Amino acid sequence: MTSALGKDLLGLEPLTSEQIQLVLDTAEPFKEISERAIKKVPALRGQTIVNLFFEASTRTRISFEFAEKRLSADTVNVASSGSSVQKGETLVDTARNLEAMRIDMVVIRHGASGAARFLADRIESNVINAGDGTHEHPTQGLLDLLTLRDHFGTLAGRRVCIVGDVLHSRVARSNIWGLKKMGAEVGVCGPRSLLPWAIGEFGVTVFSRVEEAIEWAEALNILRLQLERMTAGYIPSLREYNRVFGITRERLARAPRDVLILHPGPMNRGVEIDSDVADGPHSVILNQVTNGVAIRMAVLYLLAGGRPELAEAAKGGSER
Amino acid sequence: MTRRLLLQGGRLLDPSRRLDERGDLLIAEGKIARLGGTIDAGESTDVLDCAGCYVSPGFIDVHCHLREPGREDVETIATGARAAAAGGFTAVCAMPNTEPVTDNQAAVGFIIRQALRANAARVYPIGAISVAQRGEALAEFGEMMGAGAVAVSDDGRPVASAHLMRTALEYAQAFDIPVIDHCEEPTLAKGGAMNEGVVSARLGLPGIPTEAEEIMVIRDILLARRTGGHVHLAHMSTKGSVELIRWGKERGIRVTAEVTPHHLTLTEDACEGYDTHAKMNPPLRTAADVAALGEALRDGTIDLVATDHAPHHYDAKEREFADAPFGIIGLETALALVVTELVTPGVIDFATLVDRMSCRPAALFHLQGGTLAQGSVADVTVFDPARTWTVDPSSFLSKGRNTPYAGRTLTGRAVYTIVGGHVVYRLGG
Amino acid sequence: MPSATTILDARAMDRTLRRMADEIVELNDGTDNLIIVGIQRRGVQLAERIAATIKARNDVDVPRGALDITLYRDDLQTVGPRPVVGATKLPWDLEDRFVVIVDDVLYTGRTVRAALDELADFGRPARIALAVLVDRGGRELPIHADVVGKRIDVAPRDRVDVLVEELDGKDGVVIARRDDDA
Numbered sequence: 067m068t069s070a071l072g073k074d075l076l077g078l079e080p081l082t083s084e085q086i087q088l089v090l091d092t093a094e095p096f097k098e099i100s101e102r103a104i105k106k107v108p109a110l111r112g113q114t115i116v117n118l119f120f121e122a123s124t125r126t127r128i129s130f131e132f133a134e135k136r137l138s139a140d141t142v143n144v145a146s147s148g149s150s151v152q153k154g155e156t157l158v159d160t161a162r163n164l165e166a167m168r169i170d171m172v173v174i175r176h177g178a179s180g181a182a183r184f185l186a187d188r189i190e191s192n193v194i195n196a197g198d199g200t201h202e203h204p205t206q207g208l209l210d211l212l213t214l215r216d217h218f219g220t221l222a223g224r225r226v227c228i229v230g231d232v233l234h235s236r237v238a239r240s241n242i243w244g245l246k247k248m249g250a251e252v253g254v255c256g257p258r259s260l261l262p263w264a265i266g267e268f269g270v271t272v273f274s275r276v277e278e279a280i281e282w283a284e285a286l287n288i289l290r291l292q293l294e295r296m297t298a299g300y301i302p303s304l305r306e307y308n309r310v311f312g313i314t315r316e317r318l319a320r321a322p323r324d325v326l327i328l329h330p331g332p333m334n335r336g337v338e339i340d341s342d343v344a345d346g347p348h349s350v351i352l353n354q355v356t357n358g359v360a361i362r363m364a365v366l367y368l369l370a371g372g373r374p375e376l377a378e379a380a381k382g383g384s385e386r
Numbered sequence: 387m388t389r390r391l392l393l394q395g396g397r398l399l400d401p402s403r404r405l406d407e408r409g410d411l412l413i414a415e416g417k418i419a420r421l422g423g424t425i426d427a428g429e430s431t432d433v434l435d436c437a438g439c440y441v442s443p444g445f446i447d448v449h450c451h452l453r454e455p456g457r458e459d460v461e462t463i464a465t466g467a468r469a470a471a472a473g474g475f476t477a478v479c480a481m482p483n484t485e486p487v488t489d490n491q492a493a494v495g496f497i498i499r500q501a502l503r504a505n506a507a508r509v510y511p512i513g514a515i516s517v518a519q520r521g522e523a524l525a526e527f528g529e530m531m532g533a534g535a536v537a538v539s540d541d542g543r544p545v546a547s548a549h550l551m552r553t554a555l556e557y558a559q560a561f562d563i564p565v566i567d568h569c570e571e572p573t574l575a576k577g578g579a580m581n582e583g584v585v586s587a588r589l590g591l592p593g594i595p596t597e598a599e600e601i602m603v604i605r606d607i608l609l610a611r612r613t614g615g616h617v618h619l620a621h622m623s624t625k626g627s628v629e630l631i632r633w634g635k636e637r638g639i640r641v642t643a644e645v646t647p648h649h650l651t652l653t654e655d656a657c658e659g660y661d662t663h664a665k666m667n668p669p670l671r672t673a674a675d676v677a678a679l680g681e682a683l684r685d686g687t688i689d690l691v692a693t694d695h696a697p698h699h700y701d702a703k704e705r706e707f708a709d710a711p712f713g714i715i716g717l718e719t720a721l722a723l724v725v726t727e728l729v730t731p732g733v734i735d736f737a738t739l740v741d742r743m744s745c746r747p748a749a750l751f752h753l754q755g756g757t758l759a760q761g762s763v764a765d766v767t768v769f770d771p772a773r774t775w776t777v778d779p780s781s782f783l784s785k786g787r788n789t790p791y792a793g794r795t796l797t798g799r800a801v802y803t804i805v806g807g808h809v810v811y812r813l814g815g
Numbered sequence: 816m817p818s819a820t821t822i823l824d825a826r827a828m829d830r831t832l833r834r835m836a837d838e839i840v841e842l843n844d845g846t847d848n849l850i851i852v853g854i855q856r857r858g859v860q861l862a863e864r865i866a867a868t869i870k871a872r873n874d875v876d877v878p879r880g881a882l883d884i885t886l887y888r889d890d891l892q893t894v895g896p897r898p899v900v901g902a903t904k905l906p907w908d909l910e911d912r913f914v915v916i917v918d919d920v921l922y923t924g925r926t927v928r929a930a931l932d933e934l935a936d937f938g939r940p941a942r943i944a945l946a947v948l949v950d951r952g953g954r955e956l957p958i959h960a961d962v963v964g965k966r967i968d969v970a971p972r973d974r975v976d977v978l979v980e981e982l983d984g985k986d987g988v989v990i991a992r993r994d995d996d997a
Contacts, residue, residue: 079588095883095900104936107886137886158704178706179590180660199708201590239590262587263595367886367900 069369074186074193077202078243086247090212092364093357099136100359110137110370113170117143118160119196120176125331125355126196126206130173133362137370139171157181161188171369174198179236192369200234206330207240209361211248213354214285217326222249227279229313230289230338231260231300237330241287242268255279256289256311259300276311280318285326288313291338304337314340324348331355389430390414391807396436396768398422400443400758401737402745411441413764416807421758434809436768439801442740443756444476444765446747449541449566449620449644449692450717452478452509454500455493456485461697461785463500463509466717469695469784470507471811473717474800476755476765477508478695482519483542489514489525494533506810507803508765510536510753515554515565521546524557531561536751539566541620544602546572551606555615564618564642564750569602569627570594570668579708581654581669589660591707594669596624603627607634607641618750619643621694623668625678632687642750644692645679647716647723648790652676656790662703662710663790666696680733683742690746693720697786715786719777721769723791725798729771736771768802770813775799818992822967825986828948831964832861835946836868838962842944843913846875850909850940854918854930855883855901860979861948862917880905882916887929909938915962919977921947924958949988951975 071085078086099107115134119127127143134141157176161184164172171192174182179199186193197203211221218224226245232238232254245252246269254265255273265272273279280286291307301307308314318325327339327349335341344351391413398409398421410425411418427433452466463480470478480497482488488497494511501509513530517523519540527538538558545551545567554565575598580586582593603619607630610617622628622643634641648666653673656664664670682688696713703710724743728734734742744767748756755765776795779787803811823831843849846869853862859881866877883901916930927945934943946962951969965988969975974991978984 092900095902098903099886102936103938106936108932109886109888156701156705158701176706178708180707183660184706199590200592236590239588263582263593264584264587267584268587 071365071368073369074182074195075204075365075369076182076186076193076195078204078207078240078247079202081247083247083249086208086211086244089208089361089364089368090215092368093208093212093360096360096363096367097357099363100356105136106138107136108138109367110134110139113139113370114168115139115141115171115173115366116164116169117141118164118172118174119143119145120174120181121197123175123197126175129355129358130196130362132359133366136359137363137366139366157184158188161185164191165189171366194365194369197236199236200239201236202240203236204240205358205362205365206237207244208365209354209358210241210287210328210330211244212357212361213328213350214250214326216353216357217350218284221245223251224285225251225253225283226285226287227253227255227273227283228287228289229255229276229279229311231291231295232256232265232289233260233262234292234295235289237287238289242270253279253282257301257307260295276313277317277320280321280325283325284323285328286313287328287330288339290330290332291334293334304334308337312338312340313343315342315346318343326350328354388415388807389432390419390428391764391804391809392425392427392431392433393436393441393766393768393802394433396439396441398758399440399736399740400745401741402443402757403759405758406737411758411766413766413804413807416764418758418760418762418764418766421760434768434802436801438772439768439770440736440740441758441766441768443744443748443758444767444803444805445474445721445743446751446753446755447475447478447693447695447717447720448537448690448747448751450478450480450695451483451542451697451713452480453697454484455496460699463497464504464506465783465785466695466697467501467504467506467509468811469715469717469782471803471805472783472800473719474721474767474769474803475507475717476767476803476805477510477753478717479510479512479536479751481539481541482512482514483540487514487519488512489517489519491526491529491533494530494535498534505808506805508805510534510751512537512539512541512566514538515540515545516550519543521550524550524553527558527561527563531563535563536753537564537566537618539568539620541566541568544568544570544572548605548609552609552613555609555613555617559613559615562616562752564616566618566620567602567606568620569599569606571598571601574598574601578669579665580657581671583654583672585654585657589657591657594667596626596671596675599624599668600626600630603630607631607639610634610641611637611639614640616640616642621646621649621668621692622679622688623649623671623675625675628678628682628687631682635687642689643687644690645683645688646692646694647720648714650676650679650683650691651723651727652790657707660707661790662705662707663714663788665703665707665710665712666694666714667712680728683728684734684738689750690742691720691724692747693717695784695786697784698788700787703788714788714790715782715784717784718782719789719791719796721800722775722796722798725771726796730797764804764807766802766804767800768804769798769800771798773797773799773801819989820992821987821989823965823988828986828988831948832864833868835948835962835964836865836872839865839915839944839946840869840873842961846873846877848912848941850878850880850907850912850914852880852882852905852914852916852934854916854926855881857977857979857982858916858918860981861919861977865917865946878907880907882930882933884926884929884933887933889925889929903933905937909934909940911941914940914943915946916943917946919948920975921945921950921958921960922953924954924956927958928956948977949975
């Protein structure tokens with residue numbers, strides 16, 4: 067059976083705007099479930115979900131786990147640190163083992179771009195990409211869209227700038243595709259050495275100075291700067307990065323309007339974002355975390371079973 | 387007395403002698419005895435019906451990886467030589483990046499002996515430029531030449547040191563052999579998995595910029611100018627490289643170059659969906675590069691077609707794109723790809739195909755063959771230019787199955803491959 | 816060709832809902848502790864009408880809630896998720912209250928079963944009752960309605976549609992009959 071999203075959620079690039087809209091709309095009622103005394107509904111009762119994390123990730127894994135548990139699914143966490151080469155078992159063997167255990171869904175986080183697709187092509191279970199290398203992190207993109215929509219009401223025409231290490235960021239790619247499909251204008255800003263060489267072909271506005279980006283944008287999605295970018299020679303120092311590209315209160319104070327602040331976390335306070343911005347009145351960083359659970363519940367729910375056209379037919383039955 | 391062989395009713399095509407006419411060809415004592423017109427079979431002569439086929443000098447692939455010694459599970463000299471014969475190649479040159487590296491006389495001799503046993507296409511060893519391909523000390527070119535090596539290369543890796551490249555180009559002149567470079571600026575290409583461009587940016591894969599190749603192309607051309615040595619540039623992939631080679635040739639610099647069938651026919655788009663069969667080094671580039679390479683092959687800026695046949699174990703490619711090895715096999719699809727993608731659309735004609743796949747390689751690498759001249763060695767390829775077939779990797783004679791062309795219907799196929807007067811391959815036989 | 820038969824027009828439906836409101840108040844012996852919860856979607860509008868009648872007659876604002884039972888259905892695997900899940904609004908403490916579930920049509924009873932499950936996750940009411948505008952029979956679970964607007968007997972292939980002004984532009988109950996070969 068194929069759901070309204072298809073078998074898997076591998077990225078936002080392959081989705082239509084209608085599918086993205088559906089996930090965002092479906093997430094709305096799931097927000098309320100997390101406010102209940104008993105934060106659990108039986109929708110996915112009896113479904114087995116494996117959280118396959120080849121990279122350390124506390125918050126994404128916990129967010130998925132909450133989402134799964136609040137939908138009453140049975141979950142197993144498999145954490146495997148180290149690179150795919152070091153870990154011994156190949157991904158194809160992992161896939162075959164999972165298939166043999168007859169699980170319903172796999173949530174995969176992996177250091178290699180395309181790993182989620184690789185798995186999805188080889189198993190019948192639904193696969194949700196929880197971040198693959200520097201490719202996509204679709205649920206993060208969706209929760210960012212939901213957070214922006216919560217604030218602005220609509221995404222169409224809104225100007226959102228992604229700031230930082232776009233080159234190595236799966237969050238950036240998912241945001242770019244998602245925002246563009248929903249009609250937002252997308253900007254990117256960062257040192258040219260941390261932007262993809264072909265960024266000009268992505269249909270985004272490129273800002274080389276963060277002051278220009280702030281002047282243009284209604285919202286900033288500030289990417290985490292991995293500390294190893296310095297040793298790899300992409301930037302000279304974190305201190306200089308903060309001085310040139312850091313989002314500070316002083317810079318925001320010169321903006322012509324209030325600028326909404328998003329960050330996928332975990333934050334490097336004092337590097338890409340200053341504490342008084344992260345904790346400031348226009349920060350929606352914690353709303354992102356809350357929305358993350360609702361978005362993941364919506365995605366799990368939508369992938370979990372049958373075809374929406376059958377659901378439509380069933381609705382026509384008698385009771386609704 | 388060995389039996390004679392009569393190739394009857396084919397179209398003789400030898401651009402080195404401006405020959406293109408219907409006629410028979412008689413082989414005796416391993417040599418081309420007579421050609422042209424109608425030849426009576428006579429006594430103790432086997433007759434091969436070549437109607438509808440081209441009869442051309444045997445194809446020569448100056449660039450393949452046969453994996454023996456070291457990875458006989460992936461390919462052996464024997465299976466590689468048989469795959470070559472099935473692709474219409476009468477001779478191939480084996481790159482030295484084996485385990486251990488072919489960097490000495492004994493290692494060269496081993497390949498020669500294994501090839502003789504295979505009784506298929508000839509296999510000429512290429513020796514390493516540097517000991518163990520470490521890019522430091524020069525290997526013994528003279529000793530390796532004496533044992534049968536025909537060129538030197540550190541292929542698989544670039545010659546990173548400009549000084550080593552200069553020295554190799556100077557030293558090789560004593561033996562009049564080409565120094566083959568795998569042009570890749572290692573710091574620029576480091577970690578790259580595919581062409582740097584919009585596709586790599588979308589897929590989130592680290593890119594290899596065209597400049598990683600072009601910087602080394604111009605470096606090598608300038609070093610050839612300085613030294614007077616013959617540099618042969620392996621598997622060219624970019625439009626920029628073509629322009630640089632053209633620049634070098636216009637100035638009389640001894641630079642020659644090759645292009646693979648896959649760089650002539652595929653673009654980076656083949657990497658969509660993380661298809662590891664499209665992962666190769668140099669990476670597949672853009673449509674503009676493909677067009678420039680085809681044009682360069684036509685006008686001779688690029689001298690020849692070489693396969694860069696690179697077999698891998700069947701499950702080596704069954705993994706994440708970034709971790710999968712580079713390379714595809716090519717011996718059994720090369721002819722058909724060039725016919726289907728270059729001759730049929732009119733980029734080159736059949737005479738140019740034979741020149742770039744037989745005459746030029748023989749001339750540049752000083753190999754026997756590459757001609758149908760009377761008295762020359764009877765290395766002959768008979769191919770059907772119109773035969774269509776569907777690529778089925780499981781039917782390959784190579785041990786490798788790693789090809790992005792599986793399922794493609796192609797035109798053109800070798801029907802008989804004749805080495806030293808012996809039929810080493812016959813289609814369906 | 817399917818044919819439609821109206822079994823309640825707008826005026827008849829209005830009368831029926833008023834009677835149901837009276838019966839609910841009677842059942843509860845007044846309006847104290849009463850909460851009326853409509854099942855998404857049309858049950859919510861019917862609950863509003865009933866509450867309005869109670870207010871008109873008793874001058875009491877009865878608390879209202881909405882329940883979307885989609886996530887409590889037992890047929891996710893067979894018919895799949897609905898594209899959009901409606902809102903559940905139960906901003907009341909259900910402890911020791913008298914909860915009346917309002918739905919448009921009672922058929923197999925599975926929706927009510929799901930609604931009971933969902934209510935249980937919100938608290939422990941003193942009593943739960945069920946009010947439906949139409950009871951069409953065909954129960955698959957041991958569930959019955961305490962307050963029924965109209966009982967009808969229709970074939971399984973026929974569809975009972977409750978129309979409400981807010982969503983459908985007019986009030987009414989119609990049976991859409993389908994021929995066997997349709």
